[in-house]
Amino acid sequence: MEKEIIKQLQNKETPLYYYDLPLLRKTLNTAKAEADKYRYKVHYAIKANNNPEILREISKLGFGADCVSGYEIEVAIQNGFNKNEIVFAGVGKTDKEIITALNCEIMTFNVESVQELEVIVQLSEKMKKNAQIALRINPNVDAKTHQYITTGLDENKFGIMTHELDTCLQIVETSRFVQLVGLHFHVGSQITDLNVFKRLCVKVNEWNMWFYERGYDIPVLNLGGGLGINYSEPDKESVVNFAGFFQLFDEFLEARKNQEIHFELGRALVANCGSLISRVLYIKNGLKKNFAILDAGMTELLRPALYQAYHKIEKVEENSENLAPEKYDIVGPICESSDCFGKDVVLQKLKRGDLIAIRSAGAYGEVMSMRYNLRQEFDYFFKE
Numbered sequence: 001m002e003k004e005i006i007k008q009l010q011n012k013e014t015p016l017y018y019y020d021l022p023l024l025r026k027t028l029n030t031a032k033a034e035a036d037k038y039r040y041k042v043h044y045a046i047k048a049n050n051n052p053e054i055l056r057e058i059s060k061l062g063f064g065a066d067c068v069s070g071y072e073i074e075v076a077i078q079n080g081f082n083k084n085e086i087v088f089a090g091v092g093k094t095d096k097e098i099i100t101a102l103n104c105e106i107m108t109f110n111v112e113s114v115q116e117l118e119v120i121v122q123l124s125e126k127m128k129k130n131a132q133i134a135l136r137i138n139p140n141v142d143a144k145t146h147q148y149i150t151t152g153l154d155e156n157k158f159g160i161m162t163h164e165l166d167t168c169l170q171i172v173e174t175s176r177f178v179q180l181v182g183l184h185f186h187v188g189s190q191i192t193d194l195n196v197f198k199r200l201c202v203k204v205n206e207w208n209m210w211f212y213e214r215g216y217d218i219p220v221l222n223l224g225g226g227l228g229i230n231y232s233e234p235d236k237e238s239v240v241n242f243a244g245f246f247q248l249f250d251e252f253l254e255a256r257k258n259q260e261i262h263f264e265l266g267r268a269l270v271a272n273c274g275s276l277i278s279r280v281l282y283i284k285n286g287l288k289k290n291f292a293i294l295d296a297g298m299t300e301l302l303r304p305a306l307y308q309a310y311h312k313i314e315k316v317e318e319n320s321e322n323l324a325p326e327k328y329d330i331v332g333p334i335c336e337s338s339d340c341f342g343k344d345v346v347l348q349k350l351k352r353g354d355l356i357a358i359r360s361a362g363a364y365g366e367v368m369s370m371r372y373n374l375r376q377e378f379d380y381f382f383k384e
């Protein structure tokens with residue numbers, strides 16, 4: 001981090017979310033250029049980070065939006081995303097949210113059950129509004145990621161089980177307002193083994209053919225998101241290998257010439273541009289451990305407590321004195337033992353007031369923050 005920025009951070013109250021906008025732009029431009037090579041369309045998964053500043057950067061570059069609630073649809077539109085480039089997923093869409101989406105004339109409802117499809121049919125009839133839908137198929141592909149962020153297995157609640165697809169087609173046939181325009185798949189998040197996406201392609205090819213053989217030439221294939229990042233080395237791989245990701249689909253997906261290919265990326269676009277900046281409040285020497293107690297906790301960044309997720313932890317400014325490294329458990333102030341950002345972390349000796357950066361926190365960081373223990377709102381710093 002540049003000296004000038006460190007100086008500015010030292011004068012700010014912590015905790016705060018730090019966003020590197022030049023890195024965000026570089027990531028977005030790379031993703032866009034690689035996707036454009038194959039005429040792929042990318043919808044940004046708003047759930048990863050809905051900070052308006054970030055949303056405006058993303059919408060400006062022509063990404064669509066992937067939303068999971070009615071309010072996300074409204075926020076996406078407020079921040080520059082085109083209504084007709086919004087896709088709407090979620091296993092529990094309420095009537096109110098479906099009505100919002102119908103009124104906004106979004107691109108597609110990514111339908112997750114027969115029961116939801118029936119409600120969309122009823123509401124679209126009642127409102128005399130067209131509803132374009134994609135069927136989210138659960139392809140039973142193992143994403144080889146943390147069990148809490150795997151979504152494409154039979155035991156997961158997401159998507160339509162394949163034995164119900166015939167029923168879906170029958171329902172669509174009876175509706176005057178619902179049009180089937182897409183097949184949607186999303187098997188999980190933080191996927192770093194690209195073979196998972198090859199296996200996904202095999203399933204998508206099968207289902208694409210299944211529909212075609214029944215007379216459905218479906219115009220859109222939406223492959224979801226899930227591309228993972230390197231949490232261990234955020235500087236070495238600050239921009240994800242989008243080239244390799246999209247090239248894989250070009251190689252393994254057997255789409256027909258007239259079919260559009262869409263993706264819904266979240267983490268890969270925004271994770272690396274964000275860090276949670278916090279101050280050391282106390283160094284507490286326990287019998288077995290030294291604890292560095294920070295002013296940020298699981299309330300500001302939940303991922304380590306929820307998934308035992310690894311985030312690289314760094315001292316923002318290394319002290320010029322030759323201080324020996326020490327081992328710390330880096331913990332927050334919250335009344336939970338899981339409020340721990342890292343165990344046995346080796347850092348140059350810390351003292352009260354030192355600034356700490358918890359890296360790769362731009363995705364599923366700020367958005368998953370909460371008020372537990374009546375925590376105060378945190379601040380922001382945008383590197384321009």
Ligand SMILES: Cc1ncc(COP(=O)(O)O)c(C=O)c1O
Nearest residue numbers: 045186189225226264265266267
């Ligand atoms: C349906 C859907 N699409 C896209 C995403 C974005 O995923 P990621 O942030 O892993 O790219 C998610 C979250 O996992 C999702 O549930």
Ligand SMILES: N[C@@H](CCCC[NH3+])C(=O)O
Nearest residue numbers: 047149189190303363364
């Ligand atoms: N919240 C998760 C990802 C879930 C993605 C949404 N299906 C994370 O922090 O990694």
